[in-house]
Amino acid sequence: MQPFTYExxxxxxxxxxxxxxxxxxxxxxxxxxxxDLMKLQIETPAHxxxxxxxxxxxxxxxxxxxxxxxxxxxxxxxxxHPAIRARYPVLAExxxxxxxxxxxxKATTGGNVMQRTRCNYFYDLARPCNKRxxxxxxxxxxxxxxxxxxxxASEHCIATHPSDMAVALQALHAVLHVQGADxxxxxxxxxxxxxxxxxxxxxxxxxxxxxxxxxxLPPAPAGRMRYxxxxxxxxxxxxxxxxxxxxxxxxxxxxxxxxxLGGVAHKPWRAHAAEAALLGQPATxxxxxxxxxxxxxxxxxxxxxxxxxxLARRVIARTLHELAGEA
Amino acid sequence: MPDALPPHPDRHAPVMLPMTLTxxxxxxxxxLDARTTLLDALREHLHLTGSKKGCDHGQCGACTVLVNxxxxxxxxxxxxxxxxxxxxxxxxxxxxxGGQHPIQAAFIAHDAFQCGYCTPGQIMSxxxxxxxxxxxxxxxxxxxxxxxxxxxxxxxxxxxxxxLCRCGAYTHIVDAVRALSGGADAQASASAMGTAxxxxxxxxxxxxxxxGAVAGAR
Numbered sequence: 001m002q003p004f005t006y007e008x009x010x011x012x013x014x015x016x017x018x019x020x021x022x023x024x025x026x027x028x029x030x031x032x033x034x035x036d037l038m039k040l041q042i043e044t045p046a047h048x049x050x051x052x053x054x055x056x057x058x059x060x061x062x063x064x065x066x067x068x069x070x071x072x073x074x075x076x077x078x079x080x081h082p083a084i085r086a087r088y089p090v091l092a093e094x095x096x097x098x099x100x101x102x103x104x105x106k107a108t109t110g111g112n113v114m115q116r117t118r119c120n121y122f123y124d125l126a127r128p129c130n131k132r133x134x135x136x137x138x139x140x141x142x143x144x145x146x147x148x149x150x151x152x153a154s155e156h157c158i159a160t161h162p163s164d165m166a167v168a169l170q171a172l173h174a175v176l177h178v179q180g181a182d183x184x185x186x187x188x189x190x191x192x193x194x195x196x197x198x199x200x201x202x203x204x205x206x207x208x209x210x211x212x213x214x215x216x217l218p219p220a221p222a223g224r225m226r227y228x229x230x231x232x233x234x235x236x237x238x239x240x241x242x243x244x245x246x247x248x249x250x251x252x253x254x255x256x257x258x259x260x261l262g263g264v265a266h267k268p269w270r271a272h273a274a275e276a277a278l279l280g281q282p283a284t285x286x287x288x289x290x291x292x293x294x295x296x297x298x299x300x301x302x303x304x305x306x307x308x309x310x311l312a313r314r315v316i317a318r319t320l321h322e323l324a325g326e327a
Numbered sequence: 328m329p330d331a332l333p334p335h336p337d338r339h340a341p342v343m344l345p346m347t348l349t350x351x352x353x354x355x356x357x358x359l360d361a362r363t364t365l366l367d368a369l370r371e372h373l374h375l376t377g378s379k380k381g382c383d384h385g386q387c388g389a390c391t392v393l394v395n396x397x398x399x400x401x402x403x404x405x406x407x408x409x410x411x412x413x414x415x416x417x418x419x420x421x422x423x424x425g426g427q428h429p430i431q432a433a434f435i436a437h438d439a440f441q442c443g444y445c446t447p448g449q450i451m452s453x454x455x456x457x458x459x460x461x462x463x464x465x466x467x468x469x470x471x472x473x474x475x476x477x478x479x480x481x482x483x484x485x486x487x488x489x490x491l492c493r494c495g496a497y498t499h500i501v502d503a504v505r506a507l508s509g510g511a512d513a514q515a516s517a518s519a520m521g522t523a524x525x526x527x528x529x530x531x532x533x534x535x536x537x538x539g540a541v542a543g544a545r
Contacts, residue, residue, distance in 0.1 A: 001362040003341050006407055031401045034383050035364070046338060048361075050408055076397070080464045085473040092472040096465060100489025101456060103385060105397040106404070235467065235488035 001038045001250065008050040012179050012213055015051050019209040020181055022047035027211060029072060030106040032099075033115050040123065042132060056110075056213055059083065065219035071110030071212045074303075075099070075165065078109060088217060090225035090244050090293035094168035100236050110212035112144045113166045113176070117266075118238055120144065130156045131200045138200075145276065145304035150296075150312070152265040155198030158302055159266060161193070162238050166268040168227055170219050170260035171244035180210035189215070193267030200266070209258065222256055223248025228319045229262070230311060241312045247323040249283040257320075258294075264312055271295045274316065281323040285317065292316040292317035340443050350375065351419025357406075365409055366401035369416060375445045377417035381491070388490035389448040391455070392416050393475055397457025400489075405423045417447035420454060430507060437503040441494035441500060450488045453504055459486070478508035 005022070009015035019025040024046030028034055031052075039045035056070035067083055079095040098105060119140055121127045127139035140148055140158050141286050143291055145279040148158040166189065175191040192204055206212075229242040242262035248255040257278045259271035274295035281287045299309045342361040349545055350373060366383075369392070371377045381389035383402045390401040393415040422428045430450050433439070438505070440446040460482075466474040468485035476482060478502055483504045492500065 003339060004361055005342050006344060006361045006405075008408075028408070030406075031387060031405060031408070032400070035405065036401050039383065048405075052408060076459070076464055079472070080462070085465065091470050092465060093467075096467040096469075096472065098386065100385075102388060102391055102398050102452065102489045103403075105394075105455070106399045142486065207520055235485050294480045 001094065002041060004046040005047045006050065007047075008053060008131045010053075012051075012054055012056070012211055014180055015049050015054065015211055016179055016209055017209070018047075018049045021310040022049075025049055025209070027051050029108045030074070030111045032103050032107045037116065040125065042123065042125070047054040050324070051211065052108075054213075063214060068177075069109050069215045069217070071108060071214050075104035075107045075112060076101070079104070088168075088172060088225070090171060090227050090246065091165065091217075092230075093227035094164040094190060094229075094242075094244055097227060097239075097242070098164035109165075109215055112163055113169065113189065113215075114212070115161070115163050115166075116203065118162045119148070119159035119189070122159060130196075131159065131203075134199070134201045141302060144300040147240065147263075148298040148302055148305045149265050150301055150308045151261070152195045152267070152270055153300070153302075154196045154198065154200070156198050157196035157266065158264055159196070159200065159269050161265065163268060164227070164229060164242060164262055167239075167242055167260045167262035168244040169215065169217075170268045170270050171246055171258040172221070173258070175216045175218070176212055177214040177216065178206060178210045179213050180207055180209075184213075186216075190239050190267075190270055195247075198265045203266075220319045221246045221248070221258060225258075226319055226323055226324045228315055230315055241308055241315050243276060243312075243315050243319045245316075245319045245323060247283075247320055249324050253281055254278045254281050254283050254287070259291075259316065259320075261295075261312060261316075264299075264308060271316070273297070280322075283320075285321055288317040288320040289313065291320075343409050346410050348373070348406060348409060348414065350414045352413075353414060359406055361405070361407055363406045363407045364402055365392070365394075365404040365414070367394075368406035369401060369414070375418050378451075379383050379444055379447060381445065381448075383539065386491070387445070387448075388452055388453075389445050391448040391451040393451060393455055395509065396455070396458060415451075415454075417451055422448065428454075430457075433503040433507050434500075435504065436486050437499045438496075439499040439503040440492075440496050445490060445492045445494075449487070449490050449492065449500060452487060453507065456486045456504075459510055478505065483508070502507065 026045035028048045029052045056072040058070045060068050075095050079092045084092050093302050121139040124130050128137035149160045169189050225246040227244045229239045231237040239262045244260045246258040259274050274291040277291040277294040311325040344361050345358045347356045359525050379389035381387035385400040385403040391398050392401045394412050420428045430453050465483050468481045483501050
């Protein structure tokens with residue numbers, strides 16, 4: 001690790017001020033991703049603002065029947081929360097599908113959505129990476145691409161976002177609360193993420209020093225919900241493909257549907273095309289496969305990850321089929 | 328993005344910080360480089376070498392300790408961030424009579440290790456995991472996350488997946504945990520579980536009492 005100065009912030013406002021006062025500052029909460037990257041000197045903050053003790057630990061009902069989650073609620077606590085397990089089980093399932101018990105005890109809600117990619121070439125300092133060093137090139141393209149993106153990638157970066165939790169949050173249309181030097185604002189989670197384009201080093205739309213203080217889930221959508229993850233090991237591995245889906249079937253037709261995909265793109269991917277193809281259609285296997293095809297029409301493989309396209313197709317259809325069968 | 332960082336004065340000078348760490352019920356005042364992980368503070372500065380450094384990247388679990396009764400990877404924690412917390416290492420995991428802990432006894436009884444390098448981390452992880460089971464924390468192995476968890480073998484394997492054993496003693500580790508958590512041969516399961524949980528809080532309470540006494544004396 002490179003040396004850094006350190007301070008613990010007492011309030012979100014103090015944290016934002018501390019960040020602004022120190023060039024090269026970085027917030028740290030659970031630290032499970034950041035410290036790993038600091039050890040490899042992929043991240044080299046000059047100053048750490050410890051936000052882990054800020055009073056952002058509440059999970060509270062909102063007036064409209066949703067749920068507001070403090071940014072520092074640990075993954076284990078969130079997955080165990082009765083309101084999440086009863087009303088938003090897809091979120092509990094997604095959290096529990098990620099990482100290990102030890103990591104989930106430390107990782108926070110805010111940090112989880114801000115994870116950086118686990119692309120092997122991003123981690124390998126001996127290889128070029130446009131994310132680490134803009135303009136250097138992408139060693140993943142032409143390399144081992146088993147874990148890489150099939151949607152929304154570019155010739156500059158084919159990395160994927162690693163979070164499971166954020167995939168479920170996307171399906172639940174979560175809204176982030178952030179605080180910065182210019183005050184507080186709310187942004188839909190989907191608007192947090194950028195596609196790589198020709199600036200893959202820019203991953204998030206937060207302004208420098210903006211701090212995530214919480215996440216709000218709108219009232220639980222109608223229907224049944226599920227997170228399904230396919231990976232190379234039974235446990236403790238990142239997704240090759242994952243699906244968070246919420247499906248409401250009325251009189252044999254799709255009344256409402258939400259689908260988000262993990263392991264396939266630079267961001268947790270909202271499957272708008274699949275959703276549009278399903279709405280009002282009969283809840284049948286043929287419709288589910290056609291919806292998956294609509295979503296995957298622009299998909300592109302890079303050799304080692306070509307299998308992800310048919311895999312995603314089948315995982316989407318299978319998940320919807322299961323949800324429809326239980327309705 | 329390192330390239331985007333503005334230049335910083337004395338970027339390469341170590342930053343030394345005074346800190347107090349509460350480990351196994353004892354307060355330790357140290358001055359450490361800000362970069363020191365909790366694991367390195369325990370091993371290199373407090374000479375508590377039971378916690379092992381395997382991968383140093385949160386992938387193997389050999390460094391697992393309890394922080395306020397919850398299992399975490401000590402390698403992915405900065406020591407300075409854990410001031411005021413109650414850290415329990417394998418050295419502080421004691422049975423009801425101050426001797427061998429029931430988890431240690433179960434590992435011995437079931438031959439749940441070979442070389443032993445991962446064992447302190449495995450045992451601390453079991454301690455945290457049994458507390459999680461008792462608290463009703465669900466797992467990926469459950470078919471219904473809203474239901475109360477049951478300690479099936481599939482649950483045990485899933486919940487212990489953050490601890491690698493390169494000797495491959497997994498089968499016997501599952502046997503040991505099953506015995507502790509209410510599976511087939513669960514003679515002492517209830518008391519073992521109670522002890523595992525009590526250890527974290529008991530150490531915590533002791534430390535809190537000590538901290539209170541110190542504060543009172545000032």
